Amino acid sequence: MSGELLRLACGGLHPDRVRSLLATHGTAQRTVAAIQRGKVKVNDRVRAAIDVSAAERRKELARLGAACILPRQAGYPERLAMLPDAPTLLFVRGSIPSQPAVAVVGTRKCTSYGRRLATAYGTAIAEAGWVLVSGLARGIDGAAHRGTVNAGGKGVAVLGCGLDVAYPREHAGLADSLLEGEGAVVSEYPPGTPPEAWRFPPRNRVISGLSQAVVVVEAGVKGGALITAATALEQGVPVFAVPGDVGRDTSRGTNLLIRDGAHPVLDPDDLLEALSLVLGPRRSTRAVLTGSDDVTALIGPGASLDEIAARARLSPGETVALVGRWVAEGSAGWEGSSVVPVSRRHTTDR
Amino acid sequence: MPYDVQITEATPQLVAATNPCPCGFTGDRLTRCECTERGRKRYRRRLSGPLLDRIDLRVSVARLMPDEFIGPRGESTNAVRSRVVAARKRQRQRGVLNRDLRAVELRDMRWTEAATALLNQSVESQALTARGWNRVRRVAVTVADLAESPTIEEPHVAEALALRADL
Numbered sequence: 001m002s003g004e005l006l007r008l009a010c011g012g013l014h015p016d017r018v019r020s021l022l023a024t025h026g027t028a029q030r031t032v033a034a035i036q037r038g039k040v041k042v043n044d045r046v047r048a049a050i051d052v053s054a055a056e057r058r059k060e061l062a063r064l065g066a067a068c069i070l071p072r073q074a075g076y077p078e079r080l081a082m083l084p085d086a087p088t089l090l091f092v093r094g095s096i097p098s099q100p101a102v103a104v105v106g107t108r109k110c111t112s113y114g115r116r117l118a119t120a121y122g123t124a125i126a127e128a129g130w131v132l133v134s135g136l137a138r139g140i141d142g143a144a145h146r147g148t149v150n151a152g153g154k155g156v157a158v159l160g161c162g163l164d165v166a167y168p169r170e171h172a173g174l175a176d177s178l179l180e181g182e183g184a185v186v187s188e189y190p191p192g193t194p195p196e197a198w199r200f201p202p203r204n205r206v207i208s209g210l211s212q213a214v215v216v217v218e219a220g221v222k223g224g225a226l227i228t229a230a231t232a233l234e235q236g237v238p239v240f241a242v243p244g245d246v247g248r249d250t251s252r253g254t255n256l257l258i259r260d261g262a263h264p265v266l267d268p269d270d271l272l273e274a275l276s277l278v279l280g281p282r283r284s285t286r287a288v289l290t291g292s293d294d295v296t297a298l299i300g301p302g303a304s305l306d307e308i309a310a311r312a313r314l315s316p317g318e319t320v321a322l323v324g325r326w327v328a329e330g331s332a333g334w335e336g337s338s339v340v341p342v343s344r345r346h347t348t349d350r
Numbered sequence: 351m352p353y354d355v356q357i358t359e360a361t362p363q364l365v366a367a368t369n370p371c372p373c374g375f376t377g378d379r380l381t382r383c384e385c386t387e388r389g390r391k392r393y394r395r396r397l398s399g400p401l402l403d404r405i406d407l408r409v410s411v412a413r414l415m416p417d418e419f420i421g422p423r424g425e426s427t428n429a430v431r432s433r434v435v436a437a438r439k440r441q442r443q444r445g446v447l448n449r450d451l452r453a454v455e456l457r458d459m460r461w462t463e464a465a466t467a468l469l470n471q472s473v474e475s476q477a478l479t480a481r482g483w484n485r486v487r488r489v490a491v492t493v494a495d496l497a498e499s500p501t502i503e504e505p506h507v508a509e510a511l512a513l514r515a516d517l
Binding site for chain 1: 377390471505516
């Protein structure tokens with residue numbers, strides 16, 4: 001990448017503006033020169049940022065372990081490059097895996113039900129040998145990423161801020177885990193870009209653009225997840241949605257999607273079945289349900305001690321001991337008065 | 351501001367109850383919980399980890415279903431009481447009540463191999479603190495006492511672990 005292009009990329013101009021300037025002036029050299037001569041009006045902050053040398057910018061990226069790549073350059077996903085509104089540049093930490101990718105997205109204000117499902121989908125996708133794409137947001141996004149990390153799979157997080165900005169803060173560790181798992185964290189915004197609401201909708205087209213399918217787990221009628229579903233539709237990416245109670249806010253969005261033609265999915269296996277038609281056969285046929293088999297069989301999505309005792313025909317003492325064993329091996333935990341399955345590896349989510 | 355400090359020796363017994371979330375219906379069989387994950391987290395944070403760590407028995411209690419409180423009565427408190435009295439007697443004969451067992455004394459009790467293995471496993475999976483570990487062991491000894499078992503066996507440890515519900 002030419003030094004001028006990198007300076008322009010890190011200048012903090014809106015990506016659309018960068019694109020149109022490049023179209024008008026032909027090359028990055030001419031664009032930067034035009035800005036420096038004052039022929040193109042930009043604010044002082046941008047001007048100062050563009051004056052920073054390319055060598056300085058390269059050092060900055062190296063410190064982050066990040067690269068800045070262009071469409072058609074190695075490492076820039078082909079699918080994304082084919083979009084009419086493909087990001088002019090992509091800042092990438094790690095490298096974007098080449099396997100088929102599936103996005104799992106949803107609301108930040110999720111219920112524990114949605115969180116559990118998102119984790120299960122994240123795990124199932126990883127175990128099928130596919131890549132999970134999401135937005136590293138609180139709620140569903142984070143839970144899906146967590147499911148992938150727990151299963152030792154590869155994931156890509158698409159940010160709406162700079163790669164050096166830990167947002168949301170509690171997911172900084174999750175981003176590192178994605179990188180350790182040979183995944184990637186990407187953004188079309190240069191380092192230092194703060195998280196601001198208006199930058200989040202555009203990044204959703206990148207999420208769907210990187211994916212061969214989009215799964216919406218829980219979503220209200222407004223919000224990023226439905227935007228992702230809409231961009232997926234524009235891009236011809238199939239949309240799947242998890243149905244929920246008709247009266248519940250966190251399921252209104254997904255139910256609407258289903259009414260409008262999205263494929264309903266009932267469990268991870270359902271999704272894998274449908275996806276293998278699109279993506280080809282999945283890698284492994286390992287059980288996708290988390291927790292050991294007897295746990296899953298006895299408690300399903302969750303059960304009280306009394307229910308477990310009745311199903312397993314055990315005395316209260318034996319039931320409690322059984323649950324204690326599950327707790328010790330990390331395959332079940334408490335949620336209020338219910339015992340619920342826990343994904344295989346211990347998470348540090350609380 | 352001057353004030354007097356009076357130290358009064360006491361061995362209090364703390365009994366407390368809490369809802370699992372702001373609306374109280376997490377995990378309920380009849381009513382769906384409408385809390386968000388964040389709301390629940392914020393609510394849980396009000397009970398600090400170090401405080402919870404000092405609470406030996408943390409039991410999740412499910413809603414009673416109609417046939418449970420209308421139907422036949424369970425074991426009477428009196429019957430349970432006689433077992434508790436017997437267990438406390440065992441403990442006194444051994445020396446002190448289990449609450450006052452020190453770490454070395456706990457170590458020297460008769461744990462079966464399987465019991466120790468389960469304990470060791472839970473130290474990691476439950477991220478037990480040293481205090482938490484001692485407390486689980488004391489509860490396990492009590493479970494064994496109630497079962498009139500001279501050794502502390504794996505089911506006793508498992509029960510003790512299940513009585514430490516995380517909120």
